[in-house]
Amino acid sequence: MNITLSITTTIYKFLSEYMSEGAANIGTMVTIAFIYLAIFAVAGLYLVLLERKVAAWFQLRIGPNRVGWWGLLQTMADALKLVSKELTGTVKADKFLYNLAPYFVIVSSLMALAVFPFTKEFQAFDINIGIFFLIAISSIGVIGILLGGWASNNKFALIGAMRSGVQTISYELSVGLSLLTMVLITGTLQLSEIIEVQKNGWLIVQGHIPAVIAFMIYMIAGTAETNRAPFDMVEAESELGAGFHTEYSGMKFAYFFLAEFINMFIIAAIATTIFFGGWLSPFGITDAIPWLGAFWFLGKTLLLVFLMMWFRWTFPRLRVDQLLTLEWKYLLPLNLLNIILMALIVWLNLTIQF
Amino acid sequence: MDTTIKNSNLKSEEYFINMGPQHPATHGVLRLLLTIDGEIIKKVEPDLGYIHRSIEKMCERDSYQQIVHLTDRMDYLSSHINNEAVCLTVEKALELEVPERVKVIRTIIGELTRIASHTLWWGVMGMDVGALTTYFYGFRDREMINDIFEETCGARLTMNYNIPGGLMFDIHPNFVKRVKDFIAHFKTKLPEYDTLLSGNVIFQKRTKGVGILTKEDAISFGASGPVGRGSGYSCDVRKHHPYSALDKVKFKEILKTEGDTFARYQVRVEEMWESLSIIEQLIDNIPEGDYKVATNAVIKLPKGEFYQKVETARGELGVYVVSTGTKNPYRVKFRSPGFSNISLLNHITVGGKIGDLVATMATLDIVVPDIDR
Numbered sequence: 001m002n003i004t005l006s007i008t009t010t011i012y013k014f015l016s017e018y019m020s021e022g023a024a025n026i027g028t029m030v031t032i033a034f035i036y037l038a039i040f041a042v043a044g045l046y047l048v049l050l051e052r053k054v055a056a057w058f059q060l061r062i063g064p065n066r067v068g069w070w071g072l073l074q075t076m077a078d079a080l081k082l083v084s085k086e087l088t089g090t091v092k093a094d095k096f097l098y099n100l101a102p103y104f105v106i107v108s109s110l111m112a113l114a115v116f117p118f119t120k121e122f123q124a125f126d127i128n129i130g131i132f133f134l135i136a137i138s139s140i141g142v143i144g145i146l147l148g149g150w151a152s153n154n155k156f157a158l159i160g161a162m163r164s165g166v167q168t169i170s171y172e173l174s175v176g177l178s179l180l181t182m183v184l185i186t187g188t189l190q191l192s193e194i195i196e197v198q199k200n201g202w203l204i205v206q207g208h209i210p211a212v213i214a215f216m217i218y219m220i221a222g223t224a225e226t227n228r229a230p231f232d233m234v235e236a237e238s239e240l241g242a243g244f245h246t247e248y249s250g251m252k253f254a255y256f257f258l259a260e261f262i263n264m265f266i267i268a269a270i271a272t273t274i275f276f277g278g279w280l281s282p283f284g285i286t287d288a289i290p291w292l293g294a295f296w297f298l299g300k301t302l303l304l305v306f307l308m309m310w311f312r313w314t315f316p317r318l319r320v321d322q323l324l325t326l327e328w329k330y331l332l333p334l335n336l337l338n339i340i341l342m343a344l345i346v347w348l349n350l351t352i353q354f
Numbered sequence: 355m356d357t358t359i360k361n362s363n364l365k366s367e368e369y370f371i372n373m374g375p376q377h378p379a380t381h382g383v384l385r386l387l388l389t390i391d392g393e394i395i396k397k398v399e400p401d402l403g404y405i406h407r408s409i410e411k412m413c414e415r416d417s418y419q420q421i422v423h424l425t426d427r428m429d430y431l432s433s434h435i436n437n438e439a440v441c442l443t444v445e446k447a448l449e450l451e452v453p454e455r456v457k458v459i460r461t462i463i464g465e466l467t468r469i470a471s472h473t474l475w476w477g478v479m480g481m482d483v484g485a486l487t488t489y490f491y492g493f494r495d496r497e498m499i500n501d502i503f504e505e506t507c508g509a510r511l512t513m514n515y516n517i518p519g520g521l522m523f524d525i526h527p528n529f530v531k532r533v534k535d536f537i538a539h540f541k542t543k544l545p546e547y548d549t550l551l552s553g554n555v556i557f558q559k560r561t562k563g564v565g566i567l568t569k570e571d572a573i574s575f576g577a578s579g580p581v582g583r584g585s586g587y588s589c590d591v592r593k594h595h596p597y598s599a600l601d602k603v604k605f606k607e608i609l610k611t612e613g614d615t616f617a618r619y620q621v622r623v624e625e626m627w628e629s630l631s632i633i634e635q636l637i638d639n640i641p642e643g644d645y646k647v648a649t650n651a652v653i654k655l656p657k658g659e660f661y662q663k664v665e666t667a668r669g670e671l672g673v674y675v676v677s678t679g680t681k682n683p684y685r686v687k688f689r690s691p692g693f694s695n696i697s698l699l700n701h702i703t704v705g706g707k708i709g710d711l712v713a714t715m716a717t718l719d720i721v722v723p724d725i726d727r
Binding site: 055058059060061155156159229230232238239240241313314315316317318319320321322 | 369371377378379393480481482483484485486487489490491494550551554556557559560707708709710712
């Protein structure tokens with residue numbers, strides 16, 4: 001196991017000067033947890049604001065601009081409102097599962113966030129099976145949605161949950177396979193090493209044609225994974241009201257809501273790391289200043305997040321059978337062919353290296 | 355259909371679900387009783403009456419001038435045309451000839467109302483298939499029309515601009531200029547509608563071949579308006595029984611033969627172009643003259659039965675008045691387009707998915723107060 005824990009090591013070294021080894025270990029974990037919770041909350045809230053602003057620009061509106069300068073405190077106010085709201089529930093619902101569901105969703109998003117290298121140094125958990133871990137963790141979220149829909153004792157929620165189950169399980173194949181296509185070039189699953197490989201050129205350039213195909217498949221499947229329009233069967237508001245979270249209120253609803261936005265961020269962050277060189281700057285222009293990596297990472301990620309918002313605010317929603325047709329009849333066969341093509345290109349050394 | 359899986363104890367069942375009266379896709383307080391097998395619709399039963407206000411009964415109590423104000427609240431998106439229907443009936447019964455100016459203004463505002471109604475429908479149609487942005491584009495253009503209405507008669511939705519014998523006021527001096535501005539604006543914006551929604555692959559996949567209504571069924575179910583014309587049933591009252599100034603203008607009756615959701619969609623979008631052309635033909639030559647003819651303060655219709663039909667944005671609206679010669683009608687019956695069109699719902703959505711039901715319902719263009727009255 002080749003696990004380097006850069007910020008973890010830094011914090012641990014700092015703490016172990018003042019306390020015993022065990023206490024320093026616990027202190028490190030707690031500190032890291034707080035840092036990531038803070039990132040999570042801030043990212044979630046500001047992605048919601050970004051989405052509202054982007055939606056407004058698409059829709060000839062101004063968007064939130066009353067709470068704070070440029071509406072910057074709007075989502076904070078919304079979160080406060082949700083915290084202070086009453087938690088309602090349904091009669092005859094399965095109380096335990098009903099209460100458990102939001103945590104599945106939120107915990108899976110939180111855990112996925114831990115493996116991303118924001119810069120060379122800022123990575124909580126550099127596991128050597130990074131991509132595998134991401135794929136595995138992101139599929140836990142659907143359990144929460146299924147539980148929530150089933151335990152709500154509401155038919156609309158149940159239809160939404162079932163649709164979500166079908167959709168997420170189908171599209172996970174495409175997400176996984178398109179990422180594996182890129183792993184053929186890198187030869188490693190570890191995220192920090194994948195970025196090292198890209199110092200010779202981002203993978204989307206190195207793998208040229210099959211990489212572009214893989215990227216397009218990944219973005220389509222990734223959007224479907226997050227249950228966002230045009231694949232928002234799960235909470236298709238004109239069909240199902242609010243879908244699987246119909247019966248949730250207050251903070252439990254907020255967990256689902258935040259998780260959706262964090263998941264969008266995660267999908268974009270994976271794409272940035274795998275296809276667009278993560279924290280690497282274009283042509284190495286800012287290599288001398290390592291902390292600028294965070295700027296490049298976030299910049300690329302937000303660009304992809306914007307792309308997903310663009311989808312959402314311009315496309316109509318697919319129907320559930322068309323959604324499955326798209327995956328099983330088009331994306332999956334294309335993906336398998338693409339893997340063979342990529343394997344050939346790697347085998348024949350046709351990748352573009354700088 | 356055999357719902358059991360062979361060699362297994364697993365069994366699937368049809369289930370029942372209540373869509374509405376509070377549901378985003380039912381456009382008001384319509385309740386649909388759905389019987390569903392998984393995602394497939396087995397039966398749709400519209401349950402009406404949640405916004406029934408006894409308008410027809412109230413008409414028996416009121417004078418003819420007052421009845422006009424009640425009709426606003428039926429199909430509120432074509433309120434001017436509803437008013438016009440009642441006024442035309444009363445004028446027909448009294449054998450009253452209104453000035454040319456009144457006829458032209460009524461037609462212009464009627465067509466503006468139709469555009470306003472169709473833009474709102476277009477926005478909501480997009481929302482129903484999941485494209486939320488269309489709503490705001492539709493409302494941007496509708497807002498301009500509502501501003502014109504506001505300046506003309508003080509109201510934006512329930513206008514009450516018509517009275518038996520003419521109009522409540524003369525048009526505002528700015529009217530012609532603002533309508534021309536609107537035409538110029540809308541001609542650049544209407545192609546956007548096609549770019550944003552009609553041309554979208556997902557939208558076409560969602561609507562083509564969905565909710566097919568044959569011409570025979572359209573006639574036997576009494577479909578009218580864009581719903582009938584989407585199935586190739588030529589039923590435009592403006593064409594077949596022109597009223598007001600509609601006999602003086604040239605326009606095309608939009609007919610599509612496919613009969614699916616997309617055909618009904620196209621009919622409405624193209625109707626907006628036709629309405630624009632009607633307004634263009636009339637706006638430059640509004641005749642001078644009075645904006646009303648004097649009627650008695652108490653209108654008494656002669657004894658008998660009177661019927662007048664008009665084309666609202668949703669289809670054929672008929673007003674049937676039975677008079678015994680007093681100041682109140684003995685009986686009033688409105689033949690509303692929405693009521694006939696909603697009766698099609700079970701016929702054309704069974705076998706489709708829940709998403710199809712929503713898309714089909716959107717192109718039936720339901721306004722619930724029009725169905726319930």
